Amino acid sequence: MPGIEPLRRLQWMTATVRDVIDETPRVRSLVLDVPEWPGHRAGQHVDVRLTAEDGYQAQRSYSIASASADGTLALTVERIGEGEVSPYLSGEARVGDKFELRGPIGGYFVWTPDLGGPLFLVAGGSGVVPLMAMLRQRAAAKSPAPATLLYSSRSYSDIIYRAELEKLVGQGGGLKVVHTLTRERPAGWDGLARRVDRAMLESVGYPPAEHPRIFVCGPTPLVEAAARNLRDIGHEPHLIKTERFGPTGT
Amino acid sequence: MDSFLDGNAAGSRLRELFALDVTAAEIVCDGCGATAEIGAVRDYGGAMGTVLRCAHCDTVILRLTHSPAGLWLDMRGTRRLFVATVAE
Amino acid sequence: MSEPPISRGFRGRKPGGPSSRIPPGQHLVSDFPVLSAGPTPETHLKNWRLTLEDGDSPVGEWAWDQFNALPQTEVTVDIHCVTTWSKLDTRWSGVTIDTLLEAAGLTEPPAPFVLAHCDGDYTTNMPAEDLVDGKAMVATHFDGEPLDPEHGGPARLLVPHLYFWKSAKWVRRLQFIDTEQPGFWEELGYHIYGDPWREQRYAGD
Numbered sequence: 001m002p003g004i005e006p007l008r009r010l011q012w013m014t015a016t017v018r019d020v021i022d023e024t025p026r027v028r029s030l031v032l033d034v035p036e037w038p039g040h041r042a043g044q045h046v047d048v049r050l051t052a053e054d055g056y057q058a059q060r061s062y063s064i065a066s067a068s069a070d071g072t073l074a075l076t077v078e079r080i081g082e083g084e085v086s087p088y089l090s091g092e093a094r095v096g097d098k099f100e101l102r103g104p105i106g107g108y109f110v111w112t113p114d115l116g117g118p119l120f121l122v123a124g125g126s127g128v129v130p131l132m133a134m135l136r137q138r139a140a141a142k143s144p145a146p147a148t149l150l151y152s153s154r155s156y157s158d159i160i161y162r163a164e165l166e167k168l169v170g171q172g173g174g175l176k177v178v179h180t181l182t183r184e185r186p187a188g189w190d191g192l193a194r195r196v197d198r199a200m201l202e203s204v205g206y207p208p209a210e211h212p213r214i215f216v217c218g219p220t221p222l223v224e225a226a227a228r229n230l231r232d233i234g235h236e237p238h239l240i241k242t243e244r245f246g247p248t249g250t
Numbered sequence: 251m252d253s254f255l256d257g258n259a260a261g262s263r264l265r266e267l268f269a270l271d272v273t274a275a276e277i278v279c280d281g282c283g284a285t286a287e288i289g290a291v292r293d294y295g296g297a298m299g300t301v302l303r304c305a306h307c308d309t310v311i312l313r314l315t316h317s318p319a320g321l322w323l324d325m326r327g328t329r330r331l332f333v334a335t336v337a338e
Numbered sequence: 339m340s341e342p343p344i345s346r347g348f349r350g351r352k353p354g355g356p357s358s359r360i361p362p363g364q365h366l367v368s369d370f371p372v373l374s375a376g377p378t379p380e381t382h383l384k385n386w387r388l389t390l391e392d393g394d395s396p397v398g399e400w401a402w403d404q405f406n407a408l409p410q411t412e413v414t415v416d417i418h419c420v421t422t423w424s425k426l427d428t429r430w431s432g433v434t435i436d437t438l439l440e441a442a443g444l445t446e447p448p449a450p451f452v453l454a455h456c457d458g459d460y461t462t463n464m465p466a467e468d469l470v471d472g473k474a475m476v477a478t479h480f481d482g483e484p485l486d487p488e489h490g491g492p493a494r495l496l497v498p499h500l501y502f503w504k505s506a507k508w509v510r511r512l513q514f515i516d517t518e519q520p521g522f523w524e525e526l527g528y529h530i531y532g533d534p535w536r537e538q539r540y541a542g543d
Binding site: 010109220 | 252253254255256257258259261262265266271273274287288289290
Binding site for chain 3: 252254294295296297298299301310313314317319320322
């Protein structure tokens with residue numbers, strides 16, 4: 001089990017938007033300058049707090065998308081209809097805008113290169129964000145741990161980080177990415193086209209005998225079903241880590 | 251489908267109170283004796299607060315609320331909590 | 339401590355609707371948010387019982403068919419959740435607490451306070467006088483339809499003049515007690531009474 005370090009009290013830090021990247025029609029990444037940012041471990045998240053001119057505040061949590069670095073981090077945010085914070089971050093925020101964040105938070109759903117692999121990552125929709133942080137960290141550390149990402153999206157145009165994932169695979173560092181599209185397929189699609197199920201987890205993932213470290217992140221129903229299936233396949237429960245994003249479906 | 255997150259999501263609320271990061275801490279449920287990591291346990295509290303329930307028996311392991319006056323913690327459903335320290 | 343940076347372009351929720359019906363700090367919603375402190379119980383109606391208790395003694399008990407044979411009342415009320423959403427003109431039907439007391443042969447509450455016990459070890463409390471004179475019911479229907487399990491079905495307490503955490507879902511027992519006893523949220527810093535018009539969200543408000 002990962003060791004636990006004594007921590008400073010969480011303080012709110014000012015984040016300034018340095019860059020805005022449209023990932024998909026509904027998803028946007030923000031690259032942030034946060035001078036006091038101490039770095040983080042892949043899989044951790046932050047709390048973001050917005051303050052309006054009249055003093056009204058709203059706060060939500062977001063997974064960190066980037067590999068660890070001092071003074072900067074990236075968030076990837078999906079616009080969620082009735083939300084208060086997500087529409088602002090994924091739609092309104094411009095370069096130069098400021099808000100507060102605090103973190104990094106979480107010691108349970110983290111992967112650091114020293115933990116090794118093989119690494120089996122299962123993502124549903126925007127659940128790919130903390131797993132992408134893990135893959136970016138893995139690449140930055142030139143980790144030899146084999147890794148596989150099984151990534152479920154509604155449609156091809158909803159795949160977040162698609163080009164970057166292709167590039168990481170192309171670098172030949174032992175990364176495999178398997179997409180499954182659950183609602184719409186482009187013409188000529190010969191990839192997987194159904195929700196993540198036991199057969200898919202078995203054929204795409206590593207066998208239990210290899211003791212892969214497994215991280216599952218996405219909407220609650222997907223995570224619940226995948227975790228159950230992975231245990232049924234024979235993976236040890238303590239090697240399966242889950243992060244549930246709430247009820248929004250893919 | 252029930253609406254719940256996990257102890258992971260309660261991380262910042264727990265961080266407000268505990269000096270150590272307890273999301274990776276191991277707890278023993280007082281209801282059934284099952285062991286779990288806090289990050290893996292279901293948080294049903296939503297906007298009201300943190301309500302962590304044992305995955306095996308649904309006993310409330312931990313409740314945490316944050317009012318303007320301060321933080322409230324009830325851990326009667328936790329028999330024991332263990333937090334490992336870092337090896338130097 | 340320095341002021342937080344203003345997030346340009348961020349506006350809080352717009353206050354909605356006729357303001358005289360929306361308590362301070364609340365905003366209108368059009369959907370019906372689900373908040374629970376635990377998993378939705380699966381209730382088999384043949385095993386369902388509602389009991390009224392005077393301390394530790396049962397004074398009335400109804401099985402599902404018996405309960406539904408009692409005089410039913412329909413109300414249209416506004417509801418206010420402590421998490422700041424409000425919903426106007428919600429339609430409910432069920433059995434008022436007045437009717438339950440009468441069916442139990444009581445002319446008035448047997449004790450001044452109530453502790454409501456529900457599935458999942460959820461409890462909430464209120465003064466007994468806040469349940470009588472038409473102020474509260476055990477509701478089985480919302481909007482003309484049987485109450486959805488995630489909204490408290492088969493039966494929930496409905497006490498709309500208090501914050502909605504007091505309208506306890508999956509209610510099973512209404513226990514009348516002599517001394518006020520805080521319930522699940524009231525033990526953890528939420529207000530013991532919870533009047534939305536005096537914005538009594540937390541203890542000490």
